[in-house]
Amino acid sequence: MPKINAERLLNDLKTLRSIGAVETGVVRPALSEKDLEARRWLKQRFEEAGLDTTLDGVANVIGRSTKNGPALIVGSHSDTQPRGGWLDGALGVIYGLEVARALAEDPETSDLAVDVVSWQDEESRFYGCLGSRSWIGVADSEVEAKATDRDGVKLTDALAAAGLTDVPRARMEEGRYVGYLEAHIEQGAWLEEAGEQIGVVTSIVGIRGMTLTFEGEQNHAGTTTMARRKDAATALFKAASRIHEEFPKHAKPTTVWTIGRVSIEPGAASIVPGYAELTLQFRDSEDALLDKYEEIVEEIVAAINAEGRVKAAATRNRTPVRPSDMDDGFQQHLAAAAEKTSPGKWRRMPSAAGHDPMVLVDALPCAMLFIPSIDGISHDFAEDSHEEDIVAGCQVLADAAASILKTAQEKS
Amino acid sequence: MPKINAERLLNDLKTLRSIGAVETGVVRPALSEKDLEARRWLKQRFEEAGLDTTLDGVANVIGRSTKNGPALIVGSHSDTQPRGGWLDGALGVIYGLEVARALAEDPETSDLAVDVVSWQDEESRFYGCLGSRSWIGVADSEVEAKATDRDGVKLTDALAAAGLTDVPRARMEEGRYVGYLEAHIEQGAWLEEAGEQIGVVTSIVGIRGMTLTFEGEQNHAGTTTMARRKDAATALFKAASRIHEEFPKHAKPTTVWTIGRVSIEPGAASIVPGYAELTLQFRDSEDALLDKYEEIVEEIVAAINAEGRVKAAATRNRTPVRPSDMDDGFQQHLAAAAEKTSPGKWRRMPSAAGHDPMVLVDALPCAMLFIPSIDGISHDFAEDSHEEDIVAGCQVLADAAASILKTAQEKS
Structure with a gap:
């Protein structure tokens, strides 16, 4: 040889x-x-x-x-x-x-x-x-x-x-x-x-990418009571935490997921955020698991919408790589x-x-x-x-x- | 009159x-x-x-x-x-x-x-x-x-x-x-x-403002396993969620708190974030409650540090308003x-x-x-x-x- x-x-x-x-x-x-x-x-x-x-x-x-x-x-x-x-x-x-x-x-x-x-x-x-x-x-x-x-x-x-x-x-x-x-x-x-x-x-x-958006209501961080708030950032933190709780339940040792980008608007210490967005990417060798993760994200989004406070949505942000x-x-x-x-x-x-x-x-x-x-x-x-x-x-x-x-x- | x-x-x-x-x-x-x-x-x-x-x-x-x-x-x-x-x-x-x-x-x-x-x-x-x-x-x-x-x-x-x-x-x-x-x-x-x-x-x-910082390790979002990651954003999401869980336990109806600003670096879909930062503000008519909230934040930061993955810190970002x-x-x-x-x-x-x-x-x-x-x-x-x-x-x-x-x- x-x-x-x-x-x-x-x-x-x-x-x-x-x-x-x-x-x-x-x-x-x-x-x-x-x-x-x-x-x-x-x-x-x-x-x-x-x-x-x-x-x-x-x-x-x-x-x-x-x-x-x-x-x-x-x-x-x-x-x-x-x-x-x-x-x-x-x-x-x-x-x-x-x-x-x-x-x-x-x-x-x-x-x-x-x-x-x-x-x-x-x-x-x-x-x-x-x-x-x-x-x-x-x-x-x-x-x-x-x-x-x-x-x-x-x-x-x-x-x-x-x-x-x-x-x-x-x-x-x-x-x-x-x-x-x-x-x-x-x-x-x-x-x-x-x-x-x-x-x-x-x-x-395979690689999937999703963008999660959260539409709430921008407001004064002093005079708006917690009960009245529609805080887009709070909804984003909840979604991110739920992703990190749920994804490991189905993951193999090689499965990975990343929230690499976050935007909170208007982004000021004294203003309740009216809009927030995150970018989620996940990779695995099995398309079925990637499908499952998209479903989990949809469930998390639906649960936030069901609370009726902030309007959440998830969309693919890239063509899936199989x-x-x-x-x-x-x-x-x-x-x-x-x-x-x-x-x-x-x-x-x-x-x-x-x-x-x-x-x-x-x-x-x-x-x-x-x-x-x-x-x-x-x-x-x-x-x-x-x-x-x-x-x-x-x-x-x-x-x-x-x-x-x-x-x-x-x-x- | x-x-x-x-x-x-x-x-x-x-x-x-x-x-x-x-x-x-x-x-x-x-x-x-x-x-x-x-x-x-x-x-x-x-x-x-x-x-x-x-x-x-x-x-x-x-x-x-x-x-x-x-x-x-x-x-x-x-x-x-x-x-x-x-x-x-x-x-x-x-x-x-x-x-x-x-x-x-x-x-x-x-x-x-x-x-x-x-x-x-x-x-x-x-x-x-x-x-x-x-x-x-x-x-x-x-x-x-x-x-x-x-x-x-x-x-x-x-x-x-x-x-x-x-x-x-x-x-x-x-x-x-x-x-x-x-x-x-x-x-x-x-x-x-x-x-x-x-x-x-x-x-x-009174108003207190704190900045929470999270230092992890920037890495490739595909090849870095979840087990090896030191993801600064994940630590931030956890801290934010814990704040929103713990603060209500001590709040009066008029107490407010806001995470109004978040920064994730480098902020790319395919990169595990190496650094993250959030701005927290809280207001109440009693200084004792504001003290309590600062303590809770310190406990959350300590718990993240105890995990040994990401280095977290909290500092006041403004002179407290009594x-x-x-x-x-x-x-x-x-x-x-x-x-x-x-x-x-x-x-x-x-x-x-x-x-x-x-x-x-x-x-x-x-x-x-x-x-x-x-x-x-x-x-x-x-x-x-x-x-x-x-x-x-x-x-x-x-x-x-x-x-x-x-x-x-x-x-x-």
């Missing part, structure tokens, strides 16, 4: 880290100058690995193997958060490159086709997962036309500034691929806390490879964060592998992983890619 | 209302052009009533009776909220003027000394109760030097623009006064709900006068809003009278009262003023 080159892997990761480096982190948002510089460097590096490489109309970097299929496409994204960590998407892109190189160098696997990719804008500067959406043909042209970053810069202007307006977009070649593999840092602390090295992702959790199941067969290949490299130090686990496979799963079987994040930190300059885990994860991915492709060859 | 002139009273109120009128409300913040115009008109009107009138260095308008003491000083303030109601302070100022005129016109009371006043900036554009503080010599020159309105305009600049910098400030003449009387709209709905016409104020409630007891003797005069004009339709009650007697009570016996507010509304363009209540209130105040001064004469 192929042997990855740890030194080459780490050197490539460090070179990529240097493009847009700020302190210990990386600032390389989609279509920024540093993002484009990184993608041009990746294109060159993919070509040096013998891949036919395209930088397409959204700046996806796609390195195509010269071997015939069945092929795997392996990678992640090289754009970052506004103040991102050095590994996040970069790890999976360089893993893909190293897996392609390692398989090509081993006579036993040199005939296997591994394409490598860095998708564009996974981090939603303009339009989350634009690159993978574009590649499978589900990017929405109306959304693209309106998309802006948080400073109001338009996606279309950023593409034009990068000289990409008339560059063709790469599209998935039907029939070529057996599937997509992506490795990523865990971004949580399950593996580290358990002393484990590899996570085999079972699914990417849980994305990773391919069972691929999971078995990853599990076998993990057991070989890290015997007894791996687990199956859901991904609590979103990734390009949420999009790609509609077109291809997908699988993901996690390595531990130090202190569970990500989307932060402090994000890091141990070198031995980085190396082990790449070896597992290479072994799994080889066995997936061997199996596919045997079947075809 | 003196008979007030209802038509003259209502006409003066309507003329004052026209200065700074906006829709059904009045915009006459302290030291604005309209405030100064109103005060110059009041000065003229006081002089027409035979009072020696001064517009002093903070634009207090003080009309001094030519009669010897013992004197009462009767009035309120003519400055308004940024979008104020037409009666608020104006009612009490014109009542004072009408009481002085009515007593002067009646041979039986024409020897009684009633001074009339409109205090400056009761509504805290720059420095709450500046006028009454200045008059009794407790205005803080350091506070004055730093005071600005919410747009950053300095008090000292506003006084200079009004040509008042070198105008002397009136000071209370020691020995002249038996006390201070002020009438006001209730600003609440106790009287209206009971079908009553007069409130005899027993005390002005409850101000109104003079018992004056209350009896007001009660007797109320029973005469509105038999069976008056009550003793605390004032839940602040007024100049909170300041003046340190220098003089004070008393207050309320008339009903329609729907309990104040500090709003919709503020209003029924004309029969306006007339009745003024008659009660005149009768009480006469009997207080007669009694004082008999004693001296």
